[in-house]
Structures are given as structure tokens and as C-alpha cells.
Amino acid sequence: xxLVVANHKMxxxxxxxxxxxxxxxxxxxxxxxxxxxxxxLYLPYFSSLPLGSQDVSYxxxxxxxxxxxxxQLKSMGVLYTLVGHSERRVKLHENPEMIQKKIENLLNExxxxxxxxxESIDEKEQGKVEEVLDRELAILSxxxxxxxxxxxxxxxxxxxxxxxxxxxxxEIENRxxxxxxxxxxxxQVSIRVLYGGSVNIDNIDxxxxxxxxxxxxxxxxxxxxxxxxxxxxxxx
Ligand code: PGA
Numbered sequence: 001x002x003l004v005v006a007n008h009k010m011x012x013x014x015x016x017x018x019x020x021x022x023x024x025x026x027x028x029x030x031x032x033x034x035x036x037x038x039x040x041l042y043l044p045y046f047s048s049l050p051l052g053s054q055d056v057s058y059x060x061x062x063x064x065x066x067x068x069x070x071x072q073l074k075s076m077g078v079l080y081t082l083v084g085h086s087e088r089r090v091k092l093h094e095n096p097e098m099i100q101k102k103i104e105n106l107l108n109e110x111x112x113x114x115x116x117x118x119e120s121i122d123e124k125e126q127g128k129v130e131e132v133l134d135r136e137l138a139i140l141s142x143x144x145x146x147x148x149x150x151x152x153x154x155x156x157x158x159x160x161x162x163x164x165x166x167x168x169x170x171e172i173e174n175r176x177x178x179x180x181x182x183x184x185x186x187x188q189v190s191i192r193v194l195y196g197g198s199v200n201i202d203n204i205d206x207x208x209x210x211x212x213x214x215x216x217x218x219x220x221x222x223x224x225x226x227x228x229x230x231x232x233x234x235x236x
Pocket of ligand 1: 007156160161162163196197198199217218219220221
């Protein structure tokens with residue numbers, strides 16, 4: 001079953017969130033597992049739905065104004081958490097050590113980390129995609145096989161996020177295969193790999209032809225409840 005993750009980022013007001021929840025609350029699917037990652041402050045409004053969060057603190061607990069711990073997320077029923085999103089790596093300078101700590105905190109609480117990886121346009125043009133993926137996958141090296149097996153990877157080329165420009169299906173298939181083979185050869189486990197970056201209702205039928213990926217991370221196209229449900233209904 002595909003995993004579909006809605007990443008609302010820093011969008012929607014309280015009123016918009018209330019009508020959003022109302023529009024998606026009765027959705028059920030036999031073909032996809034779905035999870036909503038709203039802004040942290042709206043988590044309680046989504047409590048009747050499968051819950052995800054967009055981030056977690058790299059500290060376990062205590063004094064860090066503005067942050068939210070894995071334990072707090074767990075207490076709100078969060079099942080999945082995004083870590084290492086490129087927007088945070090670039091704009092907030094999150095480094096691999098912090099991302100590693102976030103994953104560790106999540107695993108300790110039994111929350112499934114979704115580790116986002118992917119190259120910039122410059123790195124792609126310089127032919128460095130595999131080098132970037134290797135470097136970012138090295139974050140997994142401090143975890144046990146069992147832990148790694150529970151982590152989800154989201155392959156999100158930075159140049160495809162919010163741009164409407166997508167890799168070809170062949171490119172996505174190659175990257176997903178590369179990630180799966182790399183993890184399997186390094187750690188002897190198989191993992192789920194999602195694709196993220198400008199997934200929407202107009203390209204979903206094409207993306208659905210990619211044979212080896214395990215789901216999607218959807219940003220902009222998840223912000224309208226009914227349209228997001230239509231998008232998921234097109235997935236098999
Ligand atoms: P997008 O965002 O679907 O708006 O491109 C995806 C993401 O950043 O997770």
C-alpha cells in the first residue's frame with residue numbers, strides 16, 4: 001500500500017484548517033495509507049486523522065524555546081515525522097548531526113522518521129546526484145538494522161519542490177532504485193522510498209507509472225482538502 005504524506009508547511013489559518021479537516025475527515029482508502037503533517041499548532045484539530053509532524057527538536061527535552069520534542073509529539077498521537085527537509089537544511093542550516101539526533105529521538109518514542117534527501121539543481125547539473133544521496137544516506141549509519149528498516153526515505157530533488165518541474169519517470173525510478181540498493185547493500189534491510197516535489201492532480205497519472213516507489217510526499221497539492229482527496233483517489 002502506498003504511503004501518502006501531506007506536508008502543509010507554514011500554510012493555512014485556523015478557519016481554513018477547520019474547514020480542511022471537515023472536508024477530509026471521512027476519507028478512507030483501501031489503496032493508500034495517508035498521513036497529515038499540519039503546522040504543529042494545529043495538530044489537535046487533526047486528532048481524528050492519521051497524524052504526522054513537519055519537524056521535531058534535536059534535543060530530547062527541556063529548555064529550547066519554540067521547539068517541540070519527540071515525546072510531546074508522541075503524546076499528541078503523532079505517527080510519522082519529517083526530518084531533514086531541504087527547506088530546513090538550507091534556510092535554517094540544519095546539519096547531519098542534528099538530523100541524526102532528531103531521528104534518534106523519534107525512534108526512542110516509536111515515531112517513524114521520514115528522512116528527506118535530494119540534490120540541488122547545481123548538484124544535478126554537475127552530475128553529483130549519487131554523491132549527494134550517498135552523503136545524506138550516511139545519516140543512517142549510526143542506527144541499527146532494525147531501526148533503519150523502520151525509517152522512510154523521501155526522495156525530493158530540491159529543484160522540483162514547489163516549481164512544477166519534475167524529473168522524468170526514468171529519473172525517479174533510477175534514484176529510487178539507487179537509494180534502495182544502497183541501503184540494502186550497506187545495511188541489509190529494505191526500506192520504503194517516497195517521491196516528493198510538485199506532485200499534483202495533473203501529473204499523478206504519469207507518476208503512477210513509476211514501478212518501484214512506495215508513495216508520495218505532497219506539499220502544495222495537499223492544501224485543498226477535496227483536491228487532495230481526488231489526488232489520492234488516483235493512486236493505486
Ligand atoms: P511540493 O512540496 O509538493 O509543493 O513541491 C513537497 C515538499 O516540499 O515536501
